[in-house]
Amino acid sequence: MPMSLRLPPLALAAPLLALLPACSPRVLSADGWNFRVGDTQGAVRLVSRQEFGVCSARLVGCTVPVGHGCLVMLDRDYFLNGTPRQRTLLLAHEVGHCLDASVLEYGHGGIGAQGAVYGEYYRPAVEGFAESYARAYVARCGDNLAPLGYGAGPECEVPDPRGVTAEPPVR
Numbered sequence: 001m002p003m004s005l006r007l008p009p010l011a012l013a014a015p016l017l018a019l020l021p022a023c024s025p026r027v028l029s030a031d032g033w034n035f036r037v038g039d040t041q042g043a044v045r046l047v048s049r050q051e052f053g054v055c056s057a058r059l060v061g062c063t064v065p066v067g068h069g070c071l072v073m074l075d076r077d078y079f080l081n082g083t084p085r086q087r088t089l090l091l092a093h094e095v096g097h098c099l100d101a102s103v104l105e106y107g108h109g110g111i112g113a114q115g116a117v118y119g120e121y122y123r124p125a126v127e128g129f130a131e132s133y134a135r136a137y138v139a140r141c142g143d144n145l146a147p148l149g150y151g152a153g154p155e156c157e158v159p160d161p162r163g164v165t166a167e168p169p170v171r
Contacts, residue, residue, distance in 0.1 A: 027051050027073060035149030037095065037158055040102040041069045044091070044149065046076040061094040065101030072098065084143040089134045091148055096133030099161040100126065114166035132166045133159065 032045035052073055055062030060075040072094040079087055100108055108125040115128015122131045136159040146153035 027053075027071075031076075033149045035095070035147075037099060037148070038103070039068055040099055042072055042095065042098050042149075043069075044072045044074060044094075046079055047073050048077075049075045061090050063094045063097035063101075065098055068102040070098035070101065085138070087150075088138055088141075088143045088145060091145060091150065092134035092137035093130045095137075095148055096130035096161070096164075097126070099133065100129050103161045104129075109161060109164050111164070111166050117166055117168045128166055129161075129164065132164045133161060135167065135169075136164045 027045055027047050030045040030047045030051075032043060035042050035044065049057040049059065052059065052062040054064060055073070060078040062073045064071045064073075072091070074090060074094065079090060082090065100106060106126070108129040109132070111129045111132055112125050113123050113128065115122035115125065115131055118128070118131045118135070122128045140159050141147055141156035144153035144156055145151050147156045147158050
């Protein structure tokens with residue numbers, strides 16, 4: 001009887017990620033950490049925006065989903081020098097993209113143009129969902145990034161992407 005080796009999704013995805021321009025050896029070996037949210041695994045790397053490859057260098061974050069995992073690239077300077085809230089919103093937004101792909105299969109949780117409540121950039125459903133996830137994360141976990149693999153902090157149950165909605169910002 002043949003035996004099969006069951007590898008975690010990221011281990012299977014690594015060779016595929018290596019084919020992408022954004023995933024040069026310099027990116028893959030950059031400082032960072034791994035996270036797991038439910039069945040979704042991700043690798044976060046702190047790099048220069050110019051190394052995003054498949055994403056615009058005008059952005060401060062880029063997520064490359066692959067199956068039930070993803071590679072999240074964050075602008076090193078923006079992340080390390082940002083306020084705790086900026087870091088949280090950035091990382092949770094990019095994790096939102098990852099969950100949109102792996103859990104919702106790009107269904108965006110039914111969020112259409114409603115993301116515009118956060119600004120015009122978030123009008124497309126893909127950005128609206130990611131920002132809605134980031135806001136739901138902050139409402140639930142505050143600026144605690146430990147549940148997303150960064151730093152130490154108390155346990156926090158991250159939002160289920162299936163329950164995220166676009167909510168107008170509290171003024």
